[in-house]
Amino acid sequence: GAGVSQSPRYKVAKRGQDVALRCDPISGHVSLFWYQQALGQGPEFLTYFQNEAQLDKSGLPSDRFFAERPEGSVSTLKIQRTQQEDSAVYLCASSMGTGGRNEKLFFGSGTQLSVL
Amino acid sequence: GDSVTQMEGPVTLSEEAFLTINCTYTATGYPSLFWYVQYPGEGLQLLLKATKADDKGSNKGFEATYRKETTSFHLEKGSVQVSDSAVYFCALSDGAGGSYIPTFGRGTSLIVHP
Numbered sequence: 001g002a003g004v005s006q007s008p009r010y011k012v013a014k015r016g017q018d019v020a021l022r023c024d025p026i027s028g029h030v031s032l033f034w035y036q037q038a039l040g041q042g043p044e045f046l047t048y049f050q051n052e053a054q055l056d057k058s059g060l061p062s063d064r065f066f067a068e069r070p071e072g073s074v075s076t077l078k079i080q081r082t083q084q085e086d087s088a089v090y091l092c093a094s095s096m097g098t099g100g101r102n103e104k105l106f107f108g109s110g111t112q113l114s115v116l
Numbered sequence: 117g118d119s120v121t122q123m124e125g126p127v128t129l130s131e132e133a134f135l136t137i138n139c140t141y142t143a144t145g146y147p148s149l150f151w152y153v154q155y156p157g158e159g160l161q162l163l164l165k166a167t168k169a170d171d172k173g174s175n176k177g178f179e180a181t182y183r184k185e186t187t188s189f190h191l192e193k194g195s196v197q198v199s200d201s202a203v204y205f206c207a208l209s210d211g212a213g214g215s216y217i218p219t220f221g222r223g224t225s226l227i228v229h230p
Contacts, residue, residue, distance in 0.1 A: 003159075041223075042120075042205055042221050043220045045218075048215060056215050056217060099217070101147075101216050102148050103216065
């Protein structure tokens with residue numbers, strides 16, 4: 001595709017429900033990042049993939065958060081037993097190379113998750 | 117750890133006014149510095165970057181100079197337009213911890229009135 005695509009655009013979940021957020025990166029991009037953006041804040045790092053390998057998951061806030069990228073392209077961020085504090089915009093970004101110092105990130109429009 | 121501090125918004129200007137958005141950073145290593153812009157309803161997109169001290173990044177009339185001595189990367193534009201209304205994010209990437217995970221500031225909203 002032309003850009004990074006995320007779905008759904010909006011998700012409303014009841015507290016305790018499991019959710020799955022999808023990211024389709026730009027075709028051929030090696031690196032994939034997930035960020036969480038709370039209202040009025042900047043993106044906060046969650047996890048990083050290089051192809052199918054999850055190289056850094058230090059930003060995942062709890063073991064309820066799980067991400068995968070099994071074939072090195074599409075990625076899914078799963079949140080189990082959602083809590084109100086999980087309400088945020090979840091951003092996916094991809095980059096062409098292996099995440100070097102000067103690498104440009106391409107972002108999707110995000111999934112806005114509201115937990116009621 | 118790494119961090120980026122941006123001036124709080126919103127910044128409200130009239131068309132053709134001069135813009136400055138302040139950004140300072142703390143980094144473990146020698147970072148590259150970036151400005152990303154987010155227009156309403158869209159994803160963040162790279163506006164400009166600088167990779168070493170005294171470099172100036174520029175794009176679409178925006179400029180920012182990498183100042184290592186003051187750990188700053190302030191964004192400037194000489195004459196803003198209504199179409200520049202957006203949220204601007206300062207970011208850095210320095211490889212601390214072995215991988216280059218960009219760290220972002222909280223963003224500064226710019227509103228330009230006709």
